[in-house]
Amino acid sequence: xxxxxxxxxxxxxxxxxxxxxxxxxxxxxxxxxxxxxxxxxxxxxxxxxxxxxxxxxxxxxxxxxxxxxxxxxxxxxxxxxxxxxxxxxxxxxxxxxxxxxxxxxxx
Amino acid sequence: xxxxxxxxxxxxxxxxxxxxxxxxxxxxxxxxxxxxxxxxxxxxxxxxxxxxxxxxxxxxxxxxxxxxxxxxxxxxxxxxxxxxxxxxxxxxxxxxxxxxxxxxxxxxxxxxxxxxxxxxx
Numbered sequence: 001x002x003x004x005x006x007x008x009x010x011x012x013x014x015x016x017x018x019x020x021x022x023x024x025x026x027x028x029x030x031x032x033x034x035x036x037x038x039x040x041x042x043x044x045x046x047x048x049x050x051x052x053x054x055x056x057x058x059x060x061x062x063x064x065x066x067x068x069x070x071x072x073x074x075x076x077x078x079x080x081x082x083x084x085x086x087x088x089x090x091x092x093x094x095x096x097x098x099x100x101x102x103x104x105x106x107x
Numbered sequence: 108x109x110x111x112x113x114x115x116x117x118x119x120x121x122x123x124x125x126x127x128x129x130x131x132x133x134x135x136x137x138x139x140x141x142x143x144x145x146x147x148x149x150x151x152x153x154x155x156x157x158x159x160x161x162x163x164x165x166x167x168x169x170x171x172x173x174x175x176x177x178x179x180x181x182x183x184x185x186x187x188x189x190x191x192x193x194x195x196x197x198x199x200x201x202x203x204x205x206x207x208x209x210x211x212x213x214x215x216x217x218x219x220x221x222x223x224x225x226x227x228x
Contacts, residue, residue: 100151
């Protein structure tokens with residue numbers, strides 16, 4: 001199975017800060033990478049597909065980039081409502097695998 | 108509006124069985140693959156199983172292969188997960204999630220609120 005390694009596992013930042021999360025695949029997954037947001041006690045929400053395409057309704061402060069094995073998720077200006085755990089997920093090979101998650105908190 | 112409503116979770120003894128259901132509405136059910144994704148308490152997300160829109164193709168995680176069976180009834184807009192030989196490590200919130208693909212599991216664009224399965228004696 002492909003392994004997805006996210007870092008950091010948690011971070012604390014101030015409102016307005018730029019936040020960056022990385023996701024590394026154990027092998028080339030081309031552009032077959034999605035990102036999700038999960039708020040405490042809630043179901044995950046689909047944010048970004050195919051590395052950099054924002055799902056309809058997702059604020060433009062969220063973005064994604066990368067290819068092959070190294071990917072980045074960015075919040076350009078952290079807002080209080082962005083407090084959540086973020087997951088990457090590959091679908092290049094079965095099984096689909098999620099990263100371990102990055103918990104984002106407000107400093 | 109896309110809605111997914113899971114049911115069927117509960118407390119079951121090790122070795123027991125449960126059948127989860129997911130009632131879908133707000134979209135053409137047969138046009139989309141569907142997924143089950145679980146989350147153990149305090150842990151991350153784990154893909155469990157997927158089924159193509161027609162129901163002709165199914166996919167399973169190694170951890171549930173041979174014990175779980177995914178199925179769908181497109182006439183009832185309902186997804187199922189039959190879980191047999193349950194183990195303590197199957198304890199989790201189980202989410203039903205629509206895939207944005209019609210066939211091969213790619214990504215889950217809509218999620219239900221989940222149903223909790225607890226395996227304990």
